[in-house]
Amino acid sequence: xxxxxxxxxxxxxxxxxxxxxxxxxVSDVSxxxxxxxxxxxxxADELVFYDITASSDGRKLFADILTEVAxxxxxxxxxxxxxxxxxxxxxxxxCGADKVSVNSGAIKNPNLxxxxxxxxxxxCVVISVDVKRVNGKFTxxxxxxxxxxxxxxxxxxxxxxxxxxxxxxxxxxDTDGVKKGFDIELLKExxxxxNVPVIASxxxxxxxxxxxxxxxxxxxxxxLAASIFHYKEVEIxxxxxxxxxxxxxxx
Amino acid sequence: xxxxxxxxxxxxxxxxxxxxxxxxEVVVTSDKSVIEKASKIVLPxxxxxxxxxKKLLESGLDKVxxxxxxxxxxxxxxxxxxxxxxxxxxxxxxxxxxxxxKGKVVPFNLPKEYKIPHIGWNALRFKAKSPLLKYINEGxxxxxxxxxxxxxxxxxxxATAEYGTEVTAIVGNGNVYGCQFHPxxxxxxxLKILKAFTELGE
Numbered sequence: 001x002x003x004x005x006x007x008x009x010x011x012x013x014x015x016x017x018x019x020x021x022x023x024x025x026v027s028d029v030s031x032x033x034x035x036x037x038x039x040x041x042x043x044a045d046e047l048v049f050y051d052i053t054a055s056s057d058g059r060k061l062f063a064d065i066l067t068e069v070a071x072x073x074x075x076x077x078x079x080x081x082x083x084x085x086x087x088x089x090x091x092x093x094x095c096g097a098d099k100v101s102v103n104s105g106a107i108k109n110p111n112l113x114x115x116x117x118x119x120x121x122x123x124c125v126v127i128s129v130d131v132k133r134v135n136g137k138f139t140x141x142x143x144x145x146x147x148x149x150x151x152x153x154x155x156x157x158x159x160x161x162x163x164x165x166x167x168x169x170x171x172x173x174d175t176d177g178v179k180k181g182f183d184i185e186l187l188k189e190x191x192x193x194x195n196v197p198v199i200a201s202x203x204x205x206x207x208x209x210x211x212x213x214x215x216x217x218x219x220x221x222x223x224l225a226a227s228i229f230h231y232k233e234v235e236i237x238x239x240x241x242x243x244x245x246x247x248x249x250x251x
Numbered sequence: 252x253x254x255x256x257x258x259x260x261x262x263x264x265x266x267x268x269x270x271x272x273x274x275x276e277v278v279v280t281s282d283k284s285v286i287e288k289a290s291k292i293v294l295p296x297x298x299x300x301x302x303x304x305k306k307l308l309e310s311g312l313d314k315v316x317x318x319x320x321x322x323x324x325x326x327x328x329x330x331x332x333x334x335x336x337x338x339x340x341x342x343x344x345x346x347x348x349x350x351x352x353k354g355k356v357v358p359f360n361l362p363k364e365y366k367i368p369h370i371g372w373n374a375l376r377f378k379a380k381s382p383l384l385k386y387i388n389e390g391x392x393x394x395x396x397x398x399x400x401x402x403x404x405x406x407x408x409x410a411t412a413e414y415g416t417e418v419t420a421i422v423g424n425g426n427v428y429g430c431q432f433h434p435x436x437x438x439x440x441x442l443k444i445l446k447a448f449t450e451l452g453e
Contacts, residue, residue: 094264
């Protein structure tokens with residue numbers, strides 16, 4: 001059987017990992033290359049690099065850094081941030097990315113997923129969605145969660161998948177940063193709506209939150225988190241041990 | 252020197268990095284003479300079978316690969332490159348493969364609860380002895396991404412993975428080998444498989 005995946009997410013700005021990464025045994029705490037290797041060695045199943053740089057100089061630096069990461073990390077790499085055109089797909093794939101994560105770019109241009117999937121295959125295109133409850137309805141937000149698009153989330157996700165998105169990352173704005181667990185209600189709805197892998201994001205605060213996620217939603221494929229891994233509140237090796245003890249299949 | 256065949260399909264970056272990581276000398280090439288001089292050949296591939304086999308055919312490198320393999324040079328097909336070792340594929344039509352191994356490539360026909368593509372880490376089950384398994388253990392996980400799989404093999408099945416059916420994972424017959432998964436994306440286990448391949452015939 002396929003294993004459940006644990007995925008650390010690294011936000012990169014101007015070539016450095018942000019969010020105050022805090023390791024004792026890592027010499028350069030904000031080097032994407034060092035951290036990428038660290039996570040790869042401690043059992044992460046995949047890495048997500050998110051480019052939060054705004055300037056074109058930053059973009060170029062990100063490409064150089066990504067190339068360096070890809071040379072040193074032998075697990076799948078997903079790259080997101082600033083993906084608006086097929087040229088953006090090309091730019092990051094050439095640097096060694098395996099999958100490209102699209103968010104606001106797909107809201108601006110819904111054909112982006114279709115075009116990306118046609119050119120690079122469904123397995124290459126990940127739709128990432130920021131979702132927040134507005135008047136009790138799951139609603140898509142754009143621009144890093146700042147802008148309400150008024151699009152209903154479940155139908156949007158279904159549309160993206162039928163356009164060729166091969167995986168879905170669901171980030172719940174309501175649970176993000178609260179560290180009280182993943183948004184089980186939202187994730188259950190997404191999992192029953194689509195038949196491609198779904199990755200849970202937003203809200204993990206402890207090992208138990210991952211156990212709950214995989215127990216409550218047997219069809220969910222992966223759990224993604226950032227700061228709890230960076231701050232070592234949850235260590236991946238230990239997380240996997242506990243998941244195994246709970247009968248959840250992991251690598 | 253290991254030659255990774257460049258016929259305009261897919262990302263060869265990770266494969267090259269992986270061989271370098273284990274200290275193997277590697278060259279990405281579409282040059283017939285370089286392939287002929289190489290000690291081993293890797294046939295990569297991502298995307299659709301029809302498109303890839305057309306490109307390989309147009310490059311003329313299909314004949315070189317077949318000739319070299321028949322002369323006994325170790326060959327490793329990776330992902331779509333593995334699928335191309337077989338006789339036929341039925342991905343969006345019907346296409347001829349290189350016919351170096353007996354069998355055909357068909358779409359998954361899985362119970363409804365199984366998602367397609369088969370994406371993620373899955374455990375290997377050994378089906379036959381092979382030098383390619385030298386450094387790894389049964390149950391080790393490797394990274395798969397595919398929607399089609401090889402069936403009706405004769406005696407070339409080396410390892411499988413369980414995903415609603417027995418998925419062909421590693422194949423080999425004589426000097427011709429293939430991995431359905433991506434060894435270059437399968438962490439240490441993948442690197443160990445590549446290492447075993449580089450040591451073939453030594």
